Amino acid sequence: MNQAVDPTTLAPRTFRPGSFALRDAWFPLVHTNQVRRSPVRRSIHGDPVVFYRDSDGTVRAATTPPPGAGGEPRGAGSDTEHRHYPLLERYGYAWVWYGDPANASPELMPCIPHTPVEGMPRRFEATIVYDSTFELVCENLLDLTHADFLHSKLTGDALSEDDVIEVESTSETVTMVRIARGRPIPQMQKGFARGATTQNVRAVTITYVRSGLCVLHGDFNPGMSMPMIHPTNPESRIRCRVPATFNPRHMPALGRAVFPLSAHPVGRQDNWAVRKQNLNYLNGAQWREDKADLSSRFDKAGLRYRKVYQQLVARQQQGDYSYLPDSGIARDTSEELGLNRRA
């Protein structure tokens, strides 16, 4: 312990979300079925991205709307050159490469095994906007013990026989697996549980640290299985936009149709917390510099995320935008997500 420890191998003492824009990654900014006749305006780390369909119907992404498309704000845009972003369509999203276009490669696209490549129908999509920097939302998703307090009616409370959290990470991703057994069936899931009183839960979050993309699978047995894509697209330090996609399984048809509607009530409960957290993390006057956050063993994944994030920031600050050999960015995650078995 007395040996000099490389500080970047430890979780950072002070976490500074929103202090750096990580680049050179694919960001699923918009559901392609939402890009229709008029351009769709989005933003990434404050830079404008405009989606539109060109004459043959292909989705394009550029810094300004195409000439004659309308939607250009008056008196703006003259200083922004019309430049295209590399774009890929997959899993129902238009993925935009933010960073050096020369580095854009389809091989750096994350693999999402639980969603068809052509995407899901419109009714399984929901777009949620959080008033927070995207790092706090990612950390929130890696720390599912918050759900026992914020979303207990939907996902259950803290009453389980045992509750274990496992973390694995690469230089680009953090995987959190929470296994809890013998939890009382939460109120909203009683209809799917066929009279059982307790259920086993296996919740997995895979976070792609550069882009904030989170791929989740919440498996409640007996009960629902909820594979989900949760891209946490950074728009600014006080805003991130989540075009989510659900693929509910093991539910009656009605529940499957209705479940995506829970995105906004649940998102609102999270926003209740992260909105206030954001002020305390970003506004330096609210927090003494010498004070580190306290953590429990349930924060293992969040701390790992902070560490990977800090290492990526340190590398990018020195101009190194490359992906290390261990990044595992495009690996098949179906085994980690536990798609082929029940909890």
Next chain:
Amino acid sequence: MNAGIGFGPVPNGQLADGWWPIGFGDEIGQHPGAFRVGGHRLAVYRDGNGVVRAVEDACPHRRLPLSMGRITEDGYLQCGYHGWCFDGETGQCTRIPNLAPDERVPRGLKVAVFSTAETVADALGWGLRTPALAPPVGPPTGEEPDAGTTMFHTQTAGRLVFVWTGTESPPPLNDLFTTAAFAFDQPELSGQVTVRAPHAETCEALVWNPGKLLGLGWLIGAGDEVVGPSVHTDDHTVRVSRQRYALDVPRASTFDTPAKRVTTHIAATDALTGRTRITVNDSAHLPAAEISVALTPIGRYRTVIRWSVAFDRAASSLKRSALKAAARTSRLHGAARAEALIDATEDAVDAAIDRLRELHHHTPLMPTNQGDAS
């Protein structure tokens, strides 16, 4: 400017060490409330014994404001995000849910904690927020982290609750003396107004014309001064005696003011915090009264003025209820008129304000105990 001890809020919003009033006692209940004093944000609540506790309004775990949490049955403060519990006396973390496998958390824990009346449903009582206390935390299990949240010393004097903003342990609260000449009731009526003005300037306006600032001119005088004030200062207190026309009626041209009634009051103001007691002797029509004023700086440009008034118990009850009705109308006194007075203070020519500024700068220029006979 504020070298040395320093008075008033310094530019970064940090307050000088002192006992600062944060609110009336009845503003603080069993649900944690968000209070501000200077640059500090505090979660303030009453624990199981009714003792007021103040802790930093950010959970040391993930920095959610603790004022968004709730109180447990054994009087700990529970964060609304992950359910960490804190002892408001020591700041020590007393519980982290899910930690002890043998200790079951009662079903009552399953609840989303929402801030007050965030939705219409919450306002109507149908929201997700529970009015019930969280389940008891129980004795320590040894799994708690060593550290905890930052707590502030609190003390209650009369109806006011004070917090100590310094880092070292505080001296006892030395609230301003009461004049023992009359037997006063418990304060009969109080009011509070938030002005968009810095604390130091509000303090000067309070020393200059408290009647106009509080809307209590009919009691302590708000009009022109009949004679100059007599000012006495010691280490940290400015005592002023003034005679003013009761009402602040505009004068026509060069004619004398139509106001006739003259009132005399004595005000003692603590130069650091602006805590003030004003006493008015009994007159032909009005019984003796005592007014207590507390100024709470909030951020850099806002100040809360809290006042309460007590009347001599010897006065007839009929008279006292009439006075109470009159004082109630003073509560309608808005922030705009108070702010106008505070703005005018910048150009005020007044001996008491000069003394107060000297105390702020800690450089007495003239001997004290001197009237302004202009």
